[in-house]
Amino acid sequence: MRTLWRNWAGDQRCAPAILEEPAGEPELIECVRRASEAGGSLRVVGSGHSFTDIACTDGHMLRLRRMSRVLDADPATGLVQVQPGITLHELGKELAVRGLALENQGDIDAQTLAGAVSTATHGTGASFRNLSAQVAALRLVAADGSIVDVSEDSDRELLRAARVGLGALGVIASITLRCLPIFTLHRVDRPRPLDETLAGLDALVEGNDHFEFFVFPYSRTAITRATERSDRSPEPENPRRRYIEETVLENRLLELCCRVGRRVPALVPPINRGISRLVRESELIERSHRVYATRRDVRFTEMEYAIPRAAGPAAVERVLEMVERRRLPVGFPLEVRFVAADDSHLSPSHGRDTCYVAVHMFRGMEFESYFRGVEAIMRDYGGRPHWGKRHYQSAAGLTELYPEWERFQSVRRRLDPRGLFRNDYIDRVLGPIGAAA
Numbered sequence: 001m002r003t004l005w006r007n008w009a010g011d012q013r014c015a016p017a018i019l020e021e022p023a024g025e026p027e028l029i030e031c032v033r034r035a036s037e038a039g040g041s042l043r044v045v046g047s048g049h050s051f052t053d054i055a056c057t058d059g060h061m062l063r064l065r066r067m068s069r070v071l072d073a074d075p076a077t078g079l080v081q082v083q084p085g086i087t088l089h090e091l092g093k094e095l096a097v098r099g100l101a102l103e104n105q106g107d108i109d110a111q112t113l114a115g116a117v118s119t120a121t122h123g124t125g126a127s128f129r130n131l132s133a134q135v136a137a138l139r140l141v142a143a144d145g146s147i148v149d150v151s152e153d154s155d156r157e158l159l160r161a162a163r164v165g166l167g168a169l170g171v172i173a174s175i176t177l178r179c180l181p182i183f184t185l186h187r188v189d190r191p192r193p194l195d196e197t198l199a200g201l202d203a204l205v206e207g208n209d210h211f212e213f214f215v216f217p218y219s220r221t222a223i224t225r226a227t228e229r230s231d232r233s234p235e236p237e238n239p240r241r242r243y244i245e246e247t248v249l250e251n252r253l254l255e256l257c258c259r260v261g262r263r264v265p266a267l268v269p270p271i272n273r274g275i276s277r278l279v280r281e282s283e284l285i286e287r288s289h290r291v292y293a294t295r296r297d298v299r300f301t302e303m304e305y306a307i308p309r310a311a312g313p314a315a316v317e318r319v320l321e322m323v324e325r326r327r328l329p330v331g332f333p334l335e336v337r338f339v340a341a342d343d344s345h346l347s348p349s350h351g352r353d354t355c356y357v358a359v360h361m362f363r364g365m366e367f368e369s370y371f372r373g374v375e376a377i378m379r380d381y382g383g384r385p386h387w388g389k390r391h392y393q394s395a396a397g398l399t400e401l402y403p404e405w406e407r408f409q410s411v412r413r414r415l416d417p418r419g420l421f422r423n424d425y426i427d428r429v430l431g432p433i434g435a436a437a
């Protein structure tokens, strides 16, 4: 009987004919060889935290949760070699005991390292690039089962392709990350008027190591989060206070409000204004891996676009105006973050300092008209979609957005000439193998 697989949001499903969990590299190579000889297709799945069908397959699926060890760590250079299936949560703890930390992280840590790297998962901070940019070397199992070791020294061009590979170049068997000595962060959450936040955005983004803000449609309050490296000693949060803030207010209350809004859409605007008024200033001083990630219990679906940083304020205003004009029942805030340019072929922040604008819709609610409206706005700014989040683009349009598209395709043809690592999503966003030749 086939296993039914579904993603975190519960809205992407598939029934792989074979689901295997290799325990190490030799078994992994065997799995790839067998899938290749059978002539079908193979996808690796991480922890299923993408909102698209990027990991789905009805063919051969590999899950690498048994490959989740730290293989080597050198505190002197900060280079750490890790197996691909480790979650960012586990990795944070493993690094901390070795006196190390990731340079930056996104807002949850449930993803696997390989899954997060492969879609260019990012955090926020004007001078910080996305997680994939911290990859110094990768070990890939290519479609013929051969091992391809790629590093900054051996083949920089291949590394620029493989860092953000969407699982289309091969199976990552290990990753060498550039880490930092362990550090402490001081985070301050504070509500501010939206107009003031947008007008002073450059100063806020440049003046803090990490800056982001959330804004609920129908409200003019920005819930800002500014985080700085700190020399102060960590001050672990009172567990009761953490429970009230994270579990009760940020999750249970939000879930309740979303449910009410789903049942009575007309109540969404006053609910959003009410939640925004409830937000109070708060701070946290803790080790970095305990600060970056937050708890997300409420299930939703999401789209996120990467646009040039300077376009951020105008794009945010246009999305809010569109929601209000069309009276869309959007009970989730926009999330706005900032990332430095990098050079991976398919990184959404390739070659430009970036503002990421993310939009969400509560599970079970119609999202397409909202997301398509947002996508139309983002197209005006040359927006590039997050590979792990919903979008409606295909290879024909995406090729225009990535100056090094053809270089990526040439690596893909070399490593996977027959299309072993294809699925419907890969066909849609990258085109069939050979199509771009």
Ligand SMILES: Cc1cc2nc3c(=O)[nH]c(=O)nc-3n(C[C@H](O)[C@H](O)[C@H](O)COP(=O)(O)OP(=O)(O)OC[C@H]3O[C@@H](n4cnc5c(N)ncnc54)[C@H](O)[C@@H]3O)c2cc1C
Residues within 6 Å of the ligand: 008, 009, 043, 044, 045, 046, 047, 048, 049, 050, 051, 054, 055, 064, 084, 085, 105, 106, 107, 108, 110, 111, 112, 113, 114, 115, 116, 117, 118, 119, 120, 121, 122, 123, 166, 167, 168, 170, 171, 172, 173, 296, 386, 387, 388, 389
């Ligand atoms: C609640 C929530 C919060 C999120 N927050 C953020 C955020 O702050 N910032 C951000 O940028 N994104 C965020 N995301 C998106 C998420 O980080 C990405 O979708 C990420 O790719 C998910 O990782 P995963 O381990 O679940 O991988 P999956 O979604 O399972 O897979 C993603 C891709 O990685 C490939 N892959 C996995 N393992 C391997 C391997 N060993 N070799 C080759 N390819 C592999 C898969 O084939 C697939 O193409 C969030 C998602 C959710 C649900």
